[in-house]
Amino acid sequence: MSLLEIDNVTLRFGGVVAVNQVSFSVEEGEVFALVGPNGAGKSTIFNLISRFYDPAEGDIRFEGKSILSRQSHEIAGLGIARTFQNIELFEHATVLQNLLVGRHRHRQGNFMTELLFTPFVRGEERRHRSAVEHVIEFLDLQPYREKMIAGLPYGVRKVVEMGRALAIEPKLLLLDEPASGLSVEETQDVAFWIEDIKKQMGITVLMVEHDMHLVSSVSDRVLALADGKTLALGTPQEVQNDPKVIEAYIGTSDEEERAVA
Numbered sequence: 001m002s003l004l005e006i007d008n009v010t011l012r013f014g015g016v017v018a019v020n021q022v023s024f025s026v027e028e029g030e031v032f033a034l035v036g037p038n039g040a041g042k043s044t045i046f047n048l049i050s051r052f053y054d055p056a057e058g059d060i061r062f063e064g065k066s067i068l069s070r071q072s073h074e075i076a077g078l079g080i081a082r083t084f085q086n087i088e089l090f091e092h093a094t095v096l097q098n099l100l101v102g103r104h105r106h107r108q109g110n111f112m113t114e115l116l117f118t119p120f121v122r123g124e125e126r127r128h129r130s131a132v133e134h135v136i137e138f139l140d141l142q143p144y145r146e147k148m149i150a151g152l153p154y155g156v157r158k159v160v161e162m163g164r165a166l167a168i169e170p171k172l173l174l175l176d177e178p179a180s181g182l183s184v185e186e187t188q189d190v191a192f193w194i195e196d197i198k199k200q201m202g203i204t205v206l207m208v209e210h211d212m213h214l215v216s217s218v219s220d221r222v223l224a225l226a227d228g229k230t231l232a233l234g235t236p237q238e239v240q241n242d243p244k245v246i247e248a249y250i251g252t253s254d255e256e257e258r259a260v261a
């Protein structure tokens with residue numbers, strides 16, 4: 001059984017078919033990338049998995065069960081965490097506080113037990129702290145743990161966002177353009193972390209990314225989309241050499257996209 005199955009999914013915005021009968025499966029333990037020119041439908045697929053949108057047709061299954069009856073706030077509870085293209089953190093809270101918020105799905109105490117700070121709650125608190133400390137160490141965030149997000153450089157905020165998602169201890173991590181706006185060195189770090197997230201933490205990764213160098217270095221499989229439709233699916237090399245993919249990139253009006261091609 002695949003961890004995630006996107007089964008013949010279609011979504012329209014008025015007259016625009018943002019996602020057009022797309023199917024793919026993500027296997028446990030792999031890094032799977034969605035690529036394609038601007039407007040291909042990549043972010044919409046993330047938003048469908050996050051249950052921000054309802055598909056017009058098709059099904060989305062996680063661990064074999066449809067998630068279409070679930071609401072967006074229930075998705076983290078199933079074990080799916082995500083980052084956003086435009087980083088979404090609490091600006092006026094510290095790195096540590098932002099990561100602890102990510103632990104919310106694991107909280108089991110009720111109002112009274114929390115109020116009375118029972119041994120159960122104290123134990124829970126220790127467990128949350130230690131999970132968060134593990135993420136801080138993993139992502140080399142020690143120098144920033146007590147710093148406010150608002151004062152941090154962009155590259156560090158991106159890492160904190162990844163940390164917030166990892167603190168949930170997900171089975172599936174959705175990374176929305178993890179390298180966008182980063183320097184070559186920072187992108188290299190992201191590549192190492194994605195490899196470690198897969199190998200050391202055993203977390204499956206689905207990412208949307210424009211940086212084909214990063215995609216080829218970390219992905220097991222790649223799905224290329226254009227105009228909401230599947231163009232090619234295979235290894236990074238197979239997809240990059242696919243004539244339909246080359247055509248889609250060369251046909252784009254975006255200079256950066258053409259450079260990628």
Ligand SMILES: Nc1ncnc2c1ncn2[C@@H]1O[C@H](COP(=O)(O)OP(=O)(O)OP(=O)(O)O)[C@@H](O)[C@H]1O
Pocket residue numbers: 013016017018036037038039040041042043044045
């Ligand atoms: N909320 C929305 N309302 C209307 N149209 C939308 C909405 N979101 C996306 N679209 C349209 O759906 C299509 C797919 O957009 P989407 O953002 O998924 O593409 P993308 O591949 O993520 O592009 P990019 O690489 O620029 O982020 C585009 O034509 C876009 O204009």
